[in-house]
């Protein structure tokens with residue numbers, strides 16, 4: 001199904017960048033208002049704060065719920081910023097709308113659950129409010145698109161996707177792995193859908209916010225949602241990944257915003273070179289496959305197995321090392337040769353069984 005989309009029509013500083021900032025959780029009225037005032041003073045147009053917090057384990061701070069909604073209303077009235085919060089159930093939607101919340105977002109755990117998404121969609125039927133849908137916790141693009149389709153089918157046309165990274169057992173650098181190839185594929189599939197990057201949840205730490213924001217801009221994403229707190233170290237949730245409005249302003253001032261629509265003569269000439277090289281790559285691959293088929297024929301005549309792990313390992317090691325010398329990521333080189341090997345084995349199996 002095709003998404004039927006309308007422009008988000010949100011205020012932003014220049015033609016492209018949407019920045020939504022605010023604390024992970026609305027903790028107290030004072031914390032909300034203080035943070036909002038500081039953000040508004042820095043020129044922020046959209047304020048975010050979690051009111052209902054889905055926590056991994058019980059016992060943590062699960063948000064102030066309805067009590068915090070009038071605080072958001074005050075932010076709106078006092079600063080003129082639009083306000084946004086996360087909704088996970090139809091009751092959340094009803095209450096958020098009742099208190100005049102301007103933008104709703106759906107969290108990663110909710111996106112992963114089609115029943116919850118359908119219930120949310122049903123509660124949004126006939127409501128014209130922008131809805132931002134975070135990627136599901138697992139790296140499943142179809143599930144992400146499906147969640148947005150449900151909301152869209154309910155008549156919500158002002159939709160955006162939030163890229164917040166994907167859960168992983170491996171938490172060495174990122175809290176949630178960015179797996180950029182997934183939002184990139186989303187952009188390819190639905191080019192008109194705005195994509196907002198959430199560097200706070202991808203990175204899980206302050207130091208990673210700036211480079212992640214830049215990476216999102218380098219990819220031509222449309223905006224950022226960043227956690228900002230007037231006193232991050234004392235935050236009741238996500239303390240390590242929140243920054244003060246001052247720091248956020250500094251980070252944003254350093255970000256280079258790229259123009260994704262520019263095509264110049266220079267790039268056209270360079271792309272011609274790429275086309276020529278891709279042609280050569282394809283011809284070389286076809287040549288390599290011809291030799292592989294010959295090897296397949298030889299193996300058939302000599303009753304040898306197609307898979308030769310010793311040789312396969314030799315290739316992976318040799319080309320991996322060569323890749324490093326050529327300035328390429330060894331993982332990338334490994335994946336290329338794994339794919340080449342897979343196709344080579346497939347073609348040889350066809351020959352050996354003829």
Ligand SMILES: C=C(O[C@@H]1C=C(C(=O)O)C=C[C@H]1O)C(=O)O
Nearest residue numbers: 292295306307308311312341344
């Ligand atoms: C081509 C061969 O068969 C298989 C495919 C390989 C390849 O494409 O390079 C390597 C080892 C084998 O698993 C071979 O045995 O050399």
